[in-house]
Amino acid sequence: MNETSGFLARPGGERLAWRRVAGAGSTVVWLGGFRSDMAGTKAQALADWALAQGRAYVRFDYFGHGESSGDFAHGTITHWREDALAVLGELVQGPAVLVGSSMGGWIACLAAMAQPARVKAMVLVAPAADFTEKLMRPGIPPEGVAELDANGVWFRPSPYGEPYPITRALLEDGARWSILDGEIPIEVPVRILQGGEDPDVPWRHALELAQLIKSQDLVFALIKDGDHRLSRPQDIARLIAAVEEVV
Template sequence: MSEIAGFLDRPDGAKLAWRLIEGLGPTVVWLGGFKSDMTGTKAQALADWALAKGRSYVRFDYFGHGESDGDFAEGTISRWRADALGVLEELTAGPVVLVGSSMGGWLSCLVAAAVPARMKAMVLIAPAADFTEKLMGPEVTAADREAMDRTGVWMRPSDYGEPYPISKALLDDGARWSILPGPVNVEAPVRILQGGEDPDVPWRHALALAQAIRGDDVVFSLIKDGDHRLSRPADIARMIAAVEEVA
């Protein structure tokens, strides 16, 4: 068993990079975070798990992320949702388990609502539902909005590297896909892992998503000293245990 890689052609000609492991069980699909890519610690840990256990697994980079085509500043929630749905349609068959980190947690909910019959379960890590409107929006000052009107983007400071461009189109489009306060139309089992010391997604925000999900089989786990990434060995073990439970 090995992992293969390729590129998925999108309707506008852009190509999405993907990696696939063929194995048993429902396909586990990794949906990464904002400005993240499929080579991160958690995505790689799931690949190692899938190879060791003989499980099906797909990871990919959204438009403008990682090895995929596109300008990150031109990405929107609509675009990245469509990317995820395209990956499910072209690279998977049958039931799937979505593992969504940060923005990927929000996109997982949007994908699950679009194709509910495909959903075996979801594992969400620091899910940043509605982050463009409810988490990022309040940070935008009048001067930032003037900059967006003038240049098209706001250069948002980041704790994880250089500032990155946030477009008015991203903020406006994100508001269209708001899912809180709910109800969130997900009936499949959901496991949420959330850090109590997360500076990007407050734990109460993630808990609000857990409470808004329509299904009853929802478990919210608070890692009191956990940060946003939840990439420590113990955090990775919790993620894999949650995937094994629901898959």
């Protein structure tokens, strides 16, 4: 069994890069994080698992990420949500198990709310629901606010590499997709893995999401010494175990 790859045509000539393993059971769909791509440690570990177990699996890069076309600075939550729904609609046969990491956890929730009949279960890793409004905007320093007001973009320093653009359009669009303002109508099984030492998504933020999701079959696992990426061997083992539990 092999992993195939290709590009999904999108409006405006855009192309979404994807990789797929044909296999049995519900299709596991990887939804990556903000500025991450489908070649990351967790996404690759799930591909290896799918190949070894003969399980159906799809991973892809959002607009402006990884191998997909587009300028990252022009991306919004609306656009990336539409990317996820396009993948569900065109690359997935039958029910899906959404595995969302960081921003991908938010996108997974939005996709499940839009297509409840398609989603069988969810596994969320450090889910960053509403991160533009709840986590990103409050951390913008005064000079960043001034840059956004003047130019519509601020380049945020990153511990992971070069500064990256935060746009006024991203922040304003993200606010329109807030889900932490009431009960979240997701009733499928949900597993959440969250690091207690996560500097980007505080564990209480992820717990708030867990408490608002309507599903009664929800397990929130706090990995006390875990960071945001949760990519250590023991974290990967927990991720795969969670996927196997619900798939």
